[in-house]
Amino acid sequence: xxxxxxxxxxxxxxxxxxxxxxxxxxxxxxxxxxxxxxxxxxxxxxxxxxxxxxxxxxxxxxxxxxxxxxxxxxxxxxxxxxxxxxxxxxxxxxxxxxxxxxxxxxxxxxxxxxxxxxxxxxxxxxxxxxxxxxxxxxxxxxxxxxxxxxxxxxxxxxxxxxxxxxxxxxxxxxxxxxxxxxxxxxxxxxxxxxxxxxxxxxxxxxxxxxxxxxxxxxxxxxxxxxxxxxxxxxxxxxxxxxxxxxxxxxxxxxxxxxxxxxxxxxxxxxxxxxxxxxxxxxxxxxxxxxxxxxxxxxxxxxxxxxxxxxxx
Amino acid sequence: xxxxxxxxxxxxxxxxxxxxxxxxxxxxxxxxxxxxxxxxxxxxxxxxxxxxxxxxxxxxxxxxxxxxxxxxxxxxxxxxxxxxxxxxxxxxxxxxxxxxxxxxxxxxxxxxxxxxxxxxxxxxxxxxxxxxxxxxxxxxxxxxxxxxxxxxxxxxxxxxxxxxxxxxxxxxxxxxxxxxxxxxxxxxxxxxxxxxxxxxxxxxxxxxxxxxxxxxxxxxxxxxxxxxxxxxxxxxxxxxxxxxxxxxxxxxxxxxxxxxxxxxxxxxxxxxxxxxxxxxxxxxxxxxxxxxxxxxxxxxxxxxxxxxxxxx
Numbered sequence: 001x002x003x004x005x006x007x008x009x010x011x012x013x014x015x016x017x018x019x020x021x022x023x024x025x026x027x028x029x030x031x032x033x034x035x036x037x038x039x040x041x042x043x044x045x046x047x048x049x050x051x052x053x054x055x056x057x058x059x060x061x062x063x064x065x066x067x068x069x070x071x072x073x074x075x076x077x078x079x080x081x082x083x084x085x086x087x088x089x090x091x092x093x094x095x096x097x098x099x100x101x102x103x104x105x106x107x108x109x110x111x112x113x114x115x116x117x118x119x120x121x122x123x124x125x126x127x128x129x130x131x132x133x134x135x136x137x138x139x140x141x142x143x144x145x146x147x148x149x150x151x152x153x154x155x156x157x158x159x160x161x162x163x164x165x166x167x168x169x170x171x172x173x174x175x176x177x178x179x180x181x182x183x184x185x186x187x188x189x190x191x192x193x194x195x196x197x198x199x200x201x202x203x204x205x206x207x208x209x210x211x212x213x214x215x216x217x218x219x220x221x222x223x224x225x226x227x228x229x230x231x232x233x234x235x236x237x238x239x240x241x242x243x244x245x246x247x248x249x250x251x252x253x254x255x256x257x258x259x260x261x262x263x264x265x266x267x268x269x270x271x272x273x274x275x276x277x278x279x280x281x282x283x284x285x286x287x288x289x290x291x292x293x294x295x296x297x298x299x300x301x302x303x304x305x306x307x308x309x310x311x312x
Numbered sequence: 313x314x315x316x317x318x319x320x321x322x323x324x325x326x327x328x329x330x331x332x333x334x335x336x337x338x339x340x341x342x343x344x345x346x347x348x349x350x351x352x353x354x355x356x357x358x359x360x361x362x363x364x365x366x367x368x369x370x371x372x373x374x375x376x377x378x379x380x381x382x383x384x385x386x387x388x389x390x391x392x393x394x395x396x397x398x399x400x401x402x403x404x405x406x407x408x409x410x411x412x413x414x415x416x417x418x419x420x421x422x423x424x425x426x427x428x429x430x431x432x433x434x435x436x437x438x439x440x441x442x443x444x445x446x447x448x449x450x451x452x453x454x455x456x457x458x459x460x461x462x463x464x465x466x467x468x469x470x471x472x473x474x475x476x477x478x479x480x481x482x483x484x485x486x487x488x489x490x491x492x493x494x495x496x497x498x499x500x501x502x503x504x505x506x507x508x509x510x511x512x513x514x515x516x517x518x519x520x521x522x523x524x525x526x527x528x529x530x531x532x533x534x535x536x537x538x539x540x541x542x543x544x545x546x547x548x549x550x551x552x553x554x555x556x557x558x559x560x561x562x563x564x565x566x567x568x569x570x571x572x573x574x575x576x577x578x579x580x581x582x583x584x585x586x587x588x589x590x591x592x593x594x595x596x597x598x599x600x601x602x603x604x605x606x607x608x609x610x611x612x613x614x615x616x617x618x619x620x621x622x623x624x
Contacts (some may be wrong), residue, residue, distance in 0.1 A: 018438070089359045097434065097521070119550045122409065123435055125519025187553045207437025208430045209409070216528040216553035238431045239403045241528035244553040245560070252564040271403070 001212040004284045006299045010179035011276035014294030028308045031298040034058040034124040035306040048185035057105040061287035063145045066179030071143045071199025078101035079143035082213035085109040088192030088221035095213040097122040103136040155203035182229025184280040194227035212233025216244040225251040232275010236268045258287040316596045317350040318611045322491035323588035326606030340620045343610040346370040347618040360497035360505035369420040370563040371493040375457045378491030381506040383455045383511025384447035391455035394525035397421040400504030400533035407525040409434040413562040455514040494541025506539035522546025537563040544587010548580045570599045
């Protein structure tokens with residue numbers, strides 16, 4: 001019996017010296033809950049796709065991560081959420097961008113995959129479609145946490161200062177705390193799946209879309225190679241088509257998942273980008289590299305014991 | 313002296329028996345004008361990126377193609393335009409989605425690439441950003457042509473009939489006429505660039521985003537391999553990450569551009585998708601395969617003589 005789930009809760013400047021024991025315990029408990037949710041699906045022979053959705057829903061529902069409840073705020077003080085999902089067996093995929101009323105954007109991505117002929121829906125249309133298909137909706141203030149609101153205020157102050165010194169709009173906060181969540185799973189039938197969900201960048205504006213809802217950039221799964229979810233400075237992950245690049249390095253260059261993921265992360269770094277990747281292949285081998293101080297991450301397999309980690 | 317420009321004006325059910333000599337002459341003249349615009353840049357040693365923009369602008373300004381003026385209408389009777397652009401030298405990229413007020417969406421994509429830290433902007437934010445950076449704006453009725461308006465009415469009638477027979481919303485019109493435009497160029501310095509621009513699908517709704525504004529799916533350029541622009545049923549091109557897949561087949565499997573493009577198009581076809589690709593490598597080799605009745609296409613090189621084709 002071989003199955004596995006690997007998750008991340010975002011890479012970034014997670015410094016041990018700034019972490020309290022209480023906060024660390026809360027993160028580990030949330031990661032464990034997400035792992036157990038996916039394990040519940042996989043252990044009874046359920047599909048990788050359902051395990052990915054189940055674990056991401058738990059992280060979306062937790063205020064700790066930048067996805068679902070606890071999402072960061074845009075420049076206009078709104079929460080605009082993105083998610084994507086892919087089935088490695090069929091290459092079926094679904095994605096939603098700029099969601100403002102779904103409790104679980106990953107469910108929206110799943111509905112796009114299964115109930116529409118499309119792959120990607122954005123904005124009000126995406127909210128409306130998912131709601132029409134029965135997705136749970138929330139009022140926009142559901143996502144709000146005071147910590148994220150404070151982050152927006154600080155980001156705006158910083159931006160105001162920066163904009164005085166340059167002509168470029170500075171809405172890509174290089175503040176290194178991301179918190180995108182993702183999951184990759186291998187089920188007992190040997191099928192792979194991947195999913196990613198995020199609130200994007202604090203203080204984002206102009207309808208910025210990052211890598212998370214983009215099939216190929218933030219998410220990719222192919223039974224012939226591996227399943228991938230990315231987190232980090234999305235722009236760099238889009239330019240190198242990060243998730244698909246990992247997949248093809250495994251498929252065409254026969255690299256191990258470790259070497260493939262590290263190669264792509266090094267390429268992202270060469271463009272000045274930081275972040276991390278989780279990658280799982282059809283043999284259950286996995287890797288979770290990151291080039292930041294830390295990445296919330298965890299895994300669970302047939303033994304049913306969740307393992308979590310935060311720092312290097 | 314080696315340089316080249318290859319363009320497409322969309323693949324689809326372009327049947328010779330339905331084409332009048334006048335209409336064919338108009339399409340050929342528009343393609344030739346687009347080729348000459350890009351040639352003007354390349355012949356004097358200008359960058360591939362500028363040649364791509366120049367030729368796409370001509371096709372956006374022509375009412376004949378489904379991009380800029382002449383874009384198809386969404387379900388709500390609006391024109392919502394997408395475009396993307398990539399520089400093979402730096403892997404810099406820019407994209408806009410659901411544009412409603414820019415005369416030239418490809419210029420919007422260029423401004424995102426050069427004047428923001430982002431890669432992709434969508435909706436009103438994308439319009440606002442491009443306008444703030446000096447892009448020419450138009451009133452939404454600028455894009456309107458009577459032919460496209462009639463297409464929407466017909467599509468809606470067909471949809472109404474179909475929806476009576478099924479529960480799925482049928483907003484992916486399988487009507488095989490696309491008309492997305494794209495260009496790939498190689499300049500005298502050996503740099504590659506690619507761009508794509510579209511009005512999307514007739515009768516699209518729910519904020520559907522296709523492959524054209526997605527880096528990796530509809531557009532990709534990498535000096536180490538080739539430049540690619542796609543046209544067709546975007547959902548299938550997203551799932552196989554078509555443009556990036558062509559690029560990696562050239563880069564990692566050392567396939568010729570012909571074999572790489574045909575391999576990817578066959579994969580798209582295996583998912584039931586139709587369309588075409590234009591691909592150009594750093595030696596100036598190019599290919600323009602399609603699996604539809606026709607694809608508006610053309611090329612020009614140092615000899616300065618535009619060549620155009622429509623059917624097989």
